[in-house]
Amino acid sequence: MRSTLLFAGVAVWLVGALTGEAMAFIGMGLCALALIPELSVDAVKSHWRGLLAWVAYSALSLASASWALKPWRSGAPWSALHWAFFPLAVLALRRITERQRVRLLDVFCVVAIISAIACVIQHFVPVFDHPWLRDYFTVQRVLEPADNGGFKAGGLHFHRLRYAHTLVPLFFALAPDLWRSRRVLGGITLALSLVGLSFTYTRASWVAVAFGILAFPLSRLRERVWVRAELISFTPLLIPLLSFVGLDKPADRSFAWHNAIELFKTHPIFGVGYGGYPQQALSLNGGVNPTWTLIHLDAHSLLLQFFAEQGVVGLILWLLMAVLFFLWVRPATASTWAVIAVFSMLGVVHNWAFHPVVVAAAAFAIAWRPSPLASRDPLPGGERVTSAGP
Numbered sequence: 001m002r003s004t005l006l007f008a009g010v011a012v013w014l015v016g017a018l019t020g021e022a023m024a025f026i027g028m029g030l031c032a033l034a035l036i037p038e039l040s041v042d043a044v045k046s047h048w049r050g051l052l053a054w055v056a057y058s059a060l061s062l063a064s065a066s067w068a069l070k071p072w073r074s075g076a077p078w079s080a081l082h083w084a085f086f087p088l089a090v091l092a093l094r095r096i097t098e099r100q101r102v103r104l105l106d107v108f109c110v111v112a113i114i115s116a117i118a119c120v121i122q123h124f125v126p127v128f129d130h131p132w133l134r135d136y137f138t139v140q141r142v143l144e145p146a147d148n149g150g151f152k153a154g155g156l157h158f159h160r161l162r163y164a165h166t167l168v169p170l171f172f173a174l175a176p177d178l179w180r181s182r183r184v185l186g187g188i189t190l191a192l193s194l195v196g197l198s199f200t201y202t203r204a205s206w207v208a209v210a211f212g213i214l215a216f217p218l219s220r221l222r223e224r225v226w227v228r229a230e231l232i233s234f235t236p237l238l239i240p241l242l243s244f245v246g247l248d249k250p251a252d253r254s255f256a257w258h259n260a261i262e263l264f265k266t267h268p269i270f271g272v273g274y275g276g277y278p279q280q281a282l283s284l285n286g287g288v289n290p291t292w293t294l295i296h297l298d299a300h301s302l303l304l305q306f307f308a309e310q311g312v313v314g315l316i317l318w319l320l321m322a323v324l325f326f327l328w329v330r331p332a333t334a335s336t337w338a339v340i341a342v343f344s345m346l347g348v349v350h351n352w353a354f355h356p357v358v359v360a361a362a363a364f365a366i367a368w369r370p371s372p373l374a375s376r377d378p379l380p381g382g383e384r385v386t387s388a389g390p
Contacts, residue, residue, distance in 0.1 A: 002034050002037065003095075005030055005034040006030075006034035006035070006092060008027075008030055009028065009029070009030030010092050010093065010096060010100075011103070011107055012027030013089075013360065013364060014027070014104055014108060014111075014170075015111055016360065017361035018108070018155075018167065018170070019156045024356075024357055024361075028088060031092040032088060035088070050087065050325060050328060053317060053320045053321040054321055056317050057083070057317040058080045060270070060310065060314055061076070062078075064273040064276075064309070064310060064314070067272075067276075068272060068273020068275050068279075069276045069280055073277065073298060073354070074275050074353065074354045076274045076275020076276075077274050079353070079359075082360070085359055086363045086367070087325065088363070089364050089367035090329055090366075090367040092367070093367040102182070105177055105181065105182045106182070109185050109188075112167060112171075115157075115163065115167070115196065116189075116193045116196035117192065118156055118196075119153035119196030119200065120153070120199065122153035123146070123151055128143060128158075129143055138158055139158055141158060142154045142158050146199075147201075152201050155167070157357070159355075160200035160202055161202060161358075162355050164197055164200050165205065165350070165355070165358045165361070166358055166361035167196075167197065168209055168342055169212075169342045170364065172338045172365070173335055173364070173366070174186075175335055176335050204346055204348070208341075208342045208345040209342070211341045211342065211344075212338040212339070212342040213338070214341070215337045218232050234344050236345045236348045237302060237344045239348050240257045240304050240348060243258055243261055243304070250349075252295055255289065256292075256295050256300040257299065259296070259299065259308075260281075260301065260305065260307060261304065261307070263280050263308040264311065267308075267311060268312060269313060271307070271308055271309045271310040271314055273309060274310060275309065277299055277308050277309050278296050278297050278298070280308075281296040301349070301351060302347035302351050303347070305351040305354075333369050336369055339366055340366065
């Protein structure tokens with residue numbers, strides 16, 4: 001019964017990562033329920049450092065809500081707790097069997113194909129441009145006109161960034177198992193998804209795709225040359241930090257980066273408060289920028305968001321939490337480093353933690369590793385597989 005509940009939770013989590021945070025939260029809740037019997041004093045003792053780092057980071061984030069200007073963004077202050085999704089995903093996915101992994105691949109392909117078809121419809125047909133639909137869907141982001149005609153699509157997320165930033169890393173995570181056991185279905189899903197992705201007009205996602213592909217050969221070279229996949233994967237995150245010494249390209253992102261730096265200089269220790277960036281940025285610039293009317297919503301950089309909202313203390317706590325997590329997980333496969341490279345690249349121009357559903361997808365994608373049989377011949381549909389996952 002508990003195994004069934006856990007698989008159901010993981011499956012709903014995956015569907016939610018491709019459709020919306022409400023569904024993802026339900027899946028994660030089911031996973032947590034299934035894992036409760038495994039909680040013990042020994043389990044807490046073996047992971048006390050990571051648990052303490054997460055508690056300290058979350059406590060600072062929640063406390064900082066008392067001095068952050070309101071209204072908050074990014075679901076603050078509660079979205080600080082979402083980083084717990086990462087260890088939860090690892091604990092859940094490590095208990096998924098090979099047979100269940102293949103079923104999850106089918107779930108991914110079906111939902112991704114439907115979402116890609118939705119992108120095509122959203123781009124060519126203003127089917128959602130009806131007042132009554134606004135009572136059921138948030139459709140504004142799929143009614144944005146594209147430069148060359150049509151509309152910017154967002155798939156089942158109805159939001160182009162959420163669609164792109166969840167689809168791309170999940171594809172990199174599942175690619176080895178898709179190649180092994182669902183080659184034809186995976187190929188069809190990939191082809192349709194690339195069409196859907198093109199209709200989102202998210203340039204950063206294509207750069208992230210290229211960087212993720214680059215991580216595959218680099219991960220195999222890391223034992224032979226001085227270049228290590230770990231360093232390459234995380235390098236893009238540091239690019240916005242060059243704003244401290246005058247980086248001003250691209251202009252719109254640079255505008256947000258410099259806002260974040262100015263706010264950090266004003267509040268260097270604890271920041272302006274979790275979720276307080278938008279109101280502080282508006283105050284800093286005397287209102288909405290006439291050229292980039294939405295650029296004030298976040299720092300458009302993962303690291304600079306921490307600098308601005310949580311200061312040096314918050315950034316150190318987050319880095320400690322991240323380091324402890326990676327030491328525990330020890331990602332060693334090419335696909336895992338490709339996923340990290342993708343998120344690192346997306347973190348250059350977007351604060352992807354701004355969307356809880358992207359955090360949920362990131363946790364799932366990093367926790368999913370190629371199965372132990374990933375190097376073997378493709379499995380025919382229906383072949384019995386019983387070995388456990390990693």
